[in-house]
Amino acid sequence: MGDRVLMTGNDAVGEGAVRAGCDAYYGYPITPQNELTAYMALHMPAKGRVFIQAESEVAAINMVFGTAAAGKRAMTSSSSPGISLKQEGISFLAGAELPAVIVNVQRGGPGLGNISPSQADYFQAVKGGGHGDYHQIVLAPDSVQEMHDLTILAFELADRYRTPVMVLTDGRLGQMMEPLVLSEGPAPAPPDKPWAINGAAGREPNLIRSLYLVEGELEQLNIRLQKKYARISESEKRWEERDTGDCDILLVAYGTSARIAKGAAAEARAAGIRAGVFRPVSLWPFPGERLRELASQARRILVVEMSAGQLIEDVRLSVGERVPVDLEGRMGGGIPSVSDVLARLRALDTEGR
């Protein structure tokens, strides 16, 4: 077993990237993810790897684009407004089929917003964000341990599918400290990348592009991308369940909200309300089939999220009219409390009887 240490979530992401064999990190200061950039500034050069504080989030994602094209593992991180700036680059990564890891430590919006934790970038993360028909894999940790583990997984999935992968977290998970067990041993070597541009020595030149002007070519690229997304959907759905076996009310939440939902569900159980929690870990692909199965046994669903209601749309798409779906949400950096969610559970429990 690896070492057990106490770390902030942001540092745990950084250490995960280092252990995953990240060759280059490009960042730009923005709160509440600054600890991650500082962590990489300290640890990457010390290991002979690349760290650059870029001139902008735009430059950072394009440095990632270059490093990924060169066949090396690259990561950038930011928080909501900075992630908006990276969307062009993410679309290009998707179009050019390049692996990369992007970390979004979400803060309140819209606009400059505030620096409190938020989950209001869900749509941007899972529905595209940038232009064109594409998806990125989106992983949502709910503990410092998972900040570490899912970052490592993000590098593996990015390489396996030649696609950008986002770790979608928030300022609370980024800033808080928890004990975690660090991954042990060197990460598995990345797959061969015969497509990389690293000098056409003894082979035909490689070309990395997302421009296809000849009629029909771009449609063919899109067909290939959609087939890849279908493969990812088939294989990469991840979720966690708690007390779903006999649950009457099913809470659905990810990340920080899932921690609150778990706390409320435990208190509800103690009060005789049969509550369970379904936590999507991959937000795209969304584990909708399992949620649909659970919806056939639960009487109600309560979605808890730090937004005006974004995750709830995927929940409704998954369960259809099987069961009423309600929202317990806070916006603009507000965080639902366990007592708020518990009160809501009590009300729903009474209402339904």
Add this chain to the structure above:
Amino acid sequence: MEEKAIYSRPDSLTDRPMHYCPGCGHGTVHKLIAEVVDEMGIREKTIGIAPVGCAVLAYFYMRFDVMEAAHGRTPAVATGVKRVLPDKLVFSYQGDGDLAAIGMAETIHAANRGENISVVFINNAVYGMTGGQMAPTTLTGQKTATSPGGRLVETMGPPVKMCELLNTLDRPYHIERVALDGPAGVRKARKAIRTIFEAQRDGKGYGFVEVLSPCPTYQRCTPVESLKFVGNDMAATFPLGLFRRGGERIDA
């Protein structure tokens, strides 16, 4: 009769008809780059970064690894490649809109970091691919699709002089401006490109060559007039010559 080859297509140039307009400078500069790559024997180590603009399809003509970049981001992409492949020869090929408008920040900061890359800047004073709009380097008074009355300094600012601007930074190793206004200018361009490629190979750092270049289509003249426009009108605004050599500023 015995045939003697006195010229042939560079090995680093593909045998493919170019899509450029008659009289365009891009084809000439592509060929110069290919010749320099051949001379230095580095075809299998060279990585080109193509811009957004007319030269986005440069990869169809260059027989080494090439990748696209988003509009203006070419120096950031080149940085991302070079930092993880320091032994390769990485050059960024950019037009005036790409380099001096949307990509100004990336251009300046790559130069300021002294990235060990080479930048070939094609300045033809207009946006070509999108249809002849005003570029940051459009001359004062020059008519374009978006400056139909001529570029007016009071509202549009004067043309941006990139060599002079970059020369204020401490880290660049070589900065030079040349013009494709005739055979002598073409030879100078070739030498300048070779200089910055060799500098990169030897780990000297950032090299920048600005090539004043004909674009008869959007400079709105014949190919011959375009050469005169480049050599006379453009060179009057953008003085030719060396700005930085061996990391040292050259006094004007």
